[in-house]
Amino acid sequence: MIKAPVNKIIPSSVVDGPGNRTAIFFQSCNFNCRYCHNPETINMCINCGECVAKCPIKALSFENGKVVWDQNKCCACDTCIKTCKHDASPRIAYMSPEEVWAKVERNLPFIRGITVSGGECTLQEDFVYELFKIAKAHGLSTLLDSNGSLDFEKDPKLLEVADGVMLDVKAHDNESHRWLTGQDIDTVLKNLEYLARVHKLEEVRTVCIPEALENEKTIEKVCKILKPYLKDQDIRYKLIKYRHFGVRQQYRDFKEPDDEYMEKLKDLAKQGGFRNIVII
Ligand code: SF4
Ligand code: SF4
Incomplete structure (x- = not known):
């Protein structure tokens, strides 16, 4: 799929x-x-895990070497985006066209x-x-x-x-x-x-x-x-x-x-x- x-x-x-x-x-x-207004959308997350510890409400976790984002817990505070040095975001959902x-x-x-x-x-x-x-x-x-x-x-x-x-x-x-x-x-x-x-x-x-x-x-x-x-x-x-x-x-x-x-x-x-x- x-x-x-x-x-x-x-x-x-x-x-x-x-x-x-x-x-x-x-x-x-x-x-x-250089002028990108959403630089956190440029790269895919490399699962370095740096943002996980910074999430104030534990909406991010590290499972089997991958960062997992709990959309229901997330309060969109953007701390993870500010932490990331790789122009990436952990707040990604893999979705099908039907979804x-x-x-x-x-x-x-x-x-x-x-x-x-x-x-x-x-x-x-x-x-x-x-x-x-x-x-x-x-x-x-x-x-x-x-x-x-x-x-x-x-x-x-x-x-x-x-x-x-x-x-x-x-x-x-x-x-x-x-x-x-x-x-x-x-x-x-x-x-x-x-x-x-x-x-x-x-x-x-x-x-x-x-x-x-x-x-x-x-x-x-x-x-x-x-x-x-x-x-x-x-x-x-x-x-x-x-x-x-x-x-x-x-x-x-x-x-x-x-x-x-x-x-x-x-x-x-x-x-x-x-x-x-x-x-x-
Ligand atoms: S935006 Fe969501 S996932 Fe990112 S640090 Fe804030 S609560 Fe955690
Ligand atoms: S979003 Fe950035 S800081 Fe967080 S795990 Fe991925 S690459 Fe690391």
Whole structure:
């Protein structure tokens, strides 16, 4: 049976795609972004046990060399997350698509779709495929929130059941992308064009840090690649202000952009052909 490491499920979210949606967050990511707001979702727990002793209400235990989390006892104090030096979390539930669906189903009267996020959701490809099949059979829309590391043209399985992808384009060239994420940008940019070509690009997302990333160049590049598609498709461009909240101490030095700077970026995206631009 397929199981995936689920970090959390938000029953009702209005920030993970259009309308009210249930959002499912998986553990583990193949990028290591300096500005990550949820760094505890990057790695899988290596069972070092350091957090076990720190849990104030003994919701964590060590059994047969593995950390076990008692969800019913946990008061979500985050002490374990603050203790972990490995960008991991012990608060993971391994769930089947049917078990996740059982939680989604309770929200059916209130939601119009589901979104899978991360970590990186495409690392759980087989799981997401099964979950989306169930969701679509119940009339829900299905979205992937992805870092773009899976080559969708070579491996289109998820696009058979996904209505769209909300794609992060974090930088404009390989050097800055590697600096920020630790990984190459080629597949991300290839996906940007491909997803628009097959009408599966729901949204592009760029986190903006004025002093560290040349955000203007990223926006120009996105506009150039999407130029053939922006006339016919209303693709949303979400420009996200970098914020310190949740970011690891060693990467917190960046300045948060002001409103004036963000408006300038918005104008740039507008000039490049986007009609639907959101600043958050
Ligand atoms: S958040 Fe972590 S440390 Fe706090 S009660 Fe839950 S398991 Fe224990
Ligand atoms: S969550 Fe972190 S601190 Fe706790 S056992 Fe796993 S790796 Fe160690």
